Every structure is written in structure tokens, then in C-alpha cells.
Amino acid sequence: MKLLVLYGPPGVGKHTVAKKLATITGYKLFHNHYVVDLLLSIFTWGSKPYLKLGRQIWELVLTEAVKNKVNFILTYVYSPEDNPFIKKMIRVVKKHNGTIHFIKLECAQQELHKRVRTPQRRKFKKLRDVAQLTKIIRKYKLHSRMPFEEHLTIDTTDLSAQKTAQLIKKQYRI
8 A cells, every 4th residue: 555645835736736646546536625625614724623623534534545455645734733643644554564655745936826826726725815825834834844754855836737746656656
């Protein structure tokens, strides 16, 4: 079982790349906003119930996917505050003899600001305000690199989602 974790700040292209990657690999896609949007329908973003249930849902899905040997892609907005959850994720995958690969997507600030304003972000309850984006990137250190495992870092500023997905596929021989 392989888990690919695509992470980076909002607007960097995680979902777009993950969809292409799922198509060319046959891996399942567990987009972060499946959980976020579910919880936002009832709870305020960042509230205690929102955070508690979010972690529980991700952990349940992860555990069942690993137990059932389902290869999948997870999109994630990482903050150093998430380290306990990420460590748990790594333990669960390794406990069941799976492998986990972290792929950090990044792009130039000007491109990130352009992307965050695109209309397709409305489909999910995604952040679309540049001022808010700047504030949360700073507050939660969303450009941080996870301090675990080996990583692949890809600058998507001038790369298409298809080319980015192909790089990931090649890197991990999928």
C-alpha cells in the first residue's frame, strides 16, 4: 500500500495535481476538502469540534485504506502544529507495512495569489481571498516543510498539473 501526501498552501495546485495523478496511477483520491466541507456545514473552521472530528475522520479513512491495501493520494494543508497528527499518520502506514511519500508543492507568491482567486475554487469551500491567504500563511507557517521522511518538492509555478503528476509518478516508480 502506498500513500502519497500532496501538501502546500491553499492555491498551490494540490487538488488539480492529485486528480491528474489519480488518473495516471489508478490511485484513489482523498481530497482534504471532502472532510473540510463536511465539517464546515456544521462547525466553525478551527473550532474544537471541527478539529477533533477532522482528525478522527482522516485517521479512520487512513487506517481502513492501509488495512485494505488501498493506494491513495491525500491532499493536505500542512502547518507545524500538525506534527503530532503527521507522526500518527506515519505510524499507522508503517504499522501495516505501507509506504508513505510526502510531496511538497510550492509556487511563486504572485502565481499563488492569481490561483487562489480562480472561480473553480468555489466548488469546494476553498479560500479565495488573497489578504486572508497571506494572513493564514504567516500565522500557520504554511510554507513549512514537514520535518519527517524523505520529500519531493516541486515548484508548480510554470509546470502543468499533468507534468507535475508525471514527475511524481516517475519519482516513485508508480
